[in-house]
Amino acid sequence: MKYSEMNKEQLTAEKEKVQKAYDDFKRQGLKLTMARGVPAPEQLDLSINMLLHCLDGDYKSKSGADCRSYGVLDGIPEAKELFMEMLGVKEDEVIVGGNSSLQMMYDTIIRAMQLGVLHSEKPWCKYDKVKFLCPAPGYDRHFAMCEALGIEMITVPYKEDGPDMDMIEKLVAEDETIKGVWCVPMYSNPTGISYSDEVVRRFANLKPKAKDFRIFWDNAYSVHHLYDDDRDKILNIIRECEKAGNPDMVFEFSSTSKISFPGGGLAVICASKANIELIKSQMAYQTIGFDKLNQLRHVKYFKNFEGIEKHMKAHAAIIRPKFEVVKYILEKELAPLGIGEWTNPKGGYFISFNAPEGCAKRIVALAKDAGVVMTNAGATYPYGKDPKDSNIRIAPTYPSVDDLRKAMELFCVCVRLAYLEKIAG
Amino acid sequence: MKYSEMNKEQLTAEKEKVQKAYDDFKRQGLKLTMARGVPAPEQLDLSINMLLHCLDGDYKSKSGADCRSYGVLDGIPEAKELFMEMLGVKEDEVIVGGNSSLQMMYDTIIRAMQLGVLHSEKPWCKYDKVKFLCPAPGYDRHFAMCEALGIEMITVPYKEDGPDMDMIEKLVAEDETIKGVWCVPMYSNPTGISYSDEVVRRFANLKPKAKDFRIFWDNAYSVHHLYDDDRDKILNIIRECEKAGNPDMVFEFSSTSKISFPGGGLAVICASKANIELIKSQMAYQTIGFDKLNQLRHVKYFKNFEGIEKHMKAHAAIIRPKFEVVKYILEKELAPLGIGEWTNPKGGYFISFNAPEGCAKRIVALAKDAGVVMTNAGATYPYGKDPKDSNIRIAPTYPSVDDLRKAMELFCVCVRLAYLEKIAG
Numbered sequence: 001m002k003y004s005e006m007n008k009e010q011l012t013a014e015k016e017k018v019q020k021a022y023d024d025f026k027r028q029g030l031k032l033t034m035a036r037g038v039p040a041p042e043q044l045d046l047s048i049n050m051l052l053h054c055l056d057g058d059y060k061s062k063s064g065a066d067c068r069s070y071g072v073l074d075g076i077p078e079a080k081e082l083f084m085e086m087l088g089v090k091e092d093e094v095i096v097g098g099n100s101s102l103q104m105m106y107d108t109i110i111r112a113m114q115l116g117v118l119h120s121e122k123p124w125c126k127y128d129k130v131k132f133l134c135p136a137p138g139y140d141r142h143f144a145m146c147e148a149l150g151i152e153m154i155t156v157p158y159k160e161d162g163p164d165m166d167m168i169e170k171l172v173a174e175d176e177t178i179k180g181v182w183c184v185p186m187y188s189n190p191t192g193i194s195y196s197d198e199v200v201r202r203f204a205n206l207k208p209k210a211k212d213f214r215i216f217w218d219n220a221y222s223v224h225h226l227y228d229d230d231r232d233k234i235l236n237i238i239r240e241c242e243k244a245g246n247p248d249m250v251f252e253f254s255s256t257s258k259i260s261f262p263g264g265g266l267a268v269i270c271a272s273k274a275n276i277e278l279i280k281s282q283m284a285y286q287t288i289g290f291d292k293l294n295q296l297r298h299v300k301y302f303k304n305f306e307g308i309e310k311h312m313k314a315h316a317a318i319i320r321p322k323f324e325v326v327k328y329i330l331e332k333e334l335a336p337l338g339i340g341e342w343t344n345p346k347g348g349y350f351i352s353f354n355a356p357e358g359c360a361k362r363i364v365a366l367a368k369d370a371g372v373v374m375t376n377a378g379a380t381y382p383y384g385k386d387p388k389d390s391n392i393r394i395a396p397t398y399p400s401v402d403d404l405r406k407a408m409e410l411f412c413v414c415v416r417l418a419y420l421e422k423i424a425g
Numbered sequence: 426m427k428y429s430e431m432n433k434e435q436l437t438a439e440k441e442k443v444q445k446a447y448d449d450f451k452r453q454g455l456k457l458t459m460a461r462g463v464p465a466p467e468q469l470d471l472s473i474n475m476l477l478h479c480l481d482g483d484y485k486s487k488s489g490a491d492c493r494s495y496g497v498l499d500g501i502p503e504a505k506e507l508f509m510e511m512l513g514v515k516e517d518e519v520i521v522g523g524n525s526s527l528q529m530m531y532d533t534i535i536r537a538m539q540l541g542v543l544h545s546e547k548p549w550c551k552y553d554k555v556k557f558l559c560p561a562p563g564y565d566r567h568f569a570m571c572e573a574l575g576i577e578m579i580t581v582p583y584k585e586d587g588p589d590m591d592m593i594e595k596l597v598a599e600d601e602t603i604k605g606v607w608c609v610p611m612y613s614n615p616t617g618i619s620y621s622d623e624v625v626r627r628f629a630n631l632k633p634k635a636k637d638f639r640i641f642w643d644n645a646y647s648v649h650h651l652y653d654d655d656r657d658k659i660l661n662i663i664r665e666c667e668k669a670g671n672p673d674m675v676f677e678f679s680s681t682s683k684i685s686f687p688g689g690g691l692a693v694i695c696a697s698k699a700n701i702e703l704i705k706s707q708m709a710y711q712t713i714g715f716d717k718l719n720q721l722r723h724v725k726y727f728k729n730f731e732g733i734e735k736h737m738k739a740h741a742a743i744i745r746p747k748f749e750v751v752k753y754i755l756e757k758e759l760a761p762l763g764i765g766e767w768t769n770p771k772g773g774y775f776i777s778f779n780a781p782e783g784c785a786k787r788i789v790a791l792a793k794d795a796g797v798v799m800t801n802a803g804a805t806y807p808y809g810k811d812p813k814d815s816n817i818r819i820a821p822t823y824p825s826v827d828d829l830r831k832a833m834e835l836f837c838v839c840v841r842l843a844y845l846e847k848i849a850g
Contacts, residue, residue, distance in 0.1 A: 040496040044493040068469040070687040106711040148710035266717035285573035286531040293689035
């Protein structure tokens, strides 16, 4: 019976039952986390040969550079090729960097603040206020970065196939202090949805008032499919911007953090040739070059895009059952009661759960008290403030299937209890 | 006979002779570089076991963290220990980062520009003008970084035991827009000198008008001795600043670029606990963590500071003969003629040559035309402008001893020719 169909008495009885179930869980002393999008140890094991056997005495890039020494600011050519194939960009549209795409995003924004980007009239720090559009729920570290750098965030709601483009089109056309928009276009963090062709094309065709407006296209999960035969596919934003006559309007980021190793992968920025030229000229003062040995290691291990695709299937085999158990338990425990909504992603690292309004904080607190750590409620919104106190990000990859089942069972009890506390008093 | 003792006729004859020698060199079609402080391939070979055998299936830091995964922003504890021993700092005074100390310096300055440092009244970018003191000759990339970020540079001359401290004391006490000073305190780039105890103490006891003034102490060559029994030693700036009641006034940088690999080493920033706390809190928005696998690789290979010291002796055995051949040829070819002065460093990567005034650019151009690339004349001064057009940085580590001998013979011919062109017309 759905909760909405229960009378007061039934709800009170239900609450007592659920409270008891919760107390039982609490006594189990669980210690689990579904908080962050972290690969499981078995996923990390997939790439260990990269660490053991890949650098076998040949340290030369095909450019002739000794990867052990200085230089090659924008990455060795063979590492570029790996990403060119993966992201559909050209040789002069890519820079391969260090181990963190987050760092590349931060560096890109702080360079924009201090020096400006292509077509900037002045560095962004010379404005009283700079603003970014933040489709939400989104990636908490994007929002934290804006907050730390004093960039004002404007929340944009999501629709089924991407952010509310009507709102984005209107805002960027009006306000020249809106300098950027955050996007996770594929298997989005946390919703798991991928932008439709129409959404990508509307992004590429934006007519921003600011000549130096940039789309920050964090394509973190472009090859992170769960299924072989049912995959999302998005349009290539760099090509679409080119077609739309806005070739310089986008910075695309990606990494191998969830392909090889989060702690020792490769990050990449892609953009128009003109953007890349300016970035390289600015970056030349920051470093002589990134870790080319790690670039070479990745090339020798994956060889080409086919190697990456094959490798991603091994990841999928590990994490697919975890996504499925989450969805199975949500379906089993909550669907009949008619509370909560959740996404059904075909890839990425997250499932997004929308609790009944005003319940998310309480659910996360209940789960924590019973030993299961979730991403903080609100974290998926600018300033950590979810206006509906509803969204919770579920990160199923790290725990084992058994742990996950237990954690999700507890989670569902917490959802029920929080809701019943609210309506049954 | 010294050139200063020759009459016009003798000088003209000498010039003809030297011109002929130069033309002979030119015909040899040399292709050599003494331009940058780059380890030789044999030096890079010293550490190859780090790449082959070090990560043997155990990827756990002693903190319990899996080095393949996310996290540990400030570096794994065992990597910190390596640098704590090397630089004489405490656990909470160090952050181990990525592969580039230059990047750490840049990031430190750009954070200061955007956010400010400890004790800043406002971010540095909010001043109309920010200035750095630049002891010169110094490291070209320090100066280029300032120029790129719009920081005005004030050149400070060198004395025998370090920068002119009278001038530095006076300037920092007067001008609150002077926010920093660049130092390479040990085997300085390019002079090769190390700061005397008095100089270090005077640095530590500066009374800057700006509360957020910082000494940028680029301790790049702290273990890069050429000799076992004749080594420079400098005072520990962090301890001296502490004693002087200025604990937060210094940022110290170092790296293993010239210990393990320039392209795949570790960089480090050291400072007071209070500084490090603020830096970590600011840095948390830039990255989740640096490459911990590379940190672990270094720890497993070097084990401890003793391991580093032993390793540095192997480097010294390779590069000592190169420094000696440079000094030998300068002594043999130029000392009898009484032209030019050069330093006699006991470590580091450079020998600094002062040509007769107004000759440096011409010497470098002559050498280049004959196939030997030197560091650009002027590069060792702010804005690339050596007021005396005299200083040339010699980087002897990369070429083989035989190539170096040839290059230095040509170099001496170029010095003579440039000087004779100038005085004999």
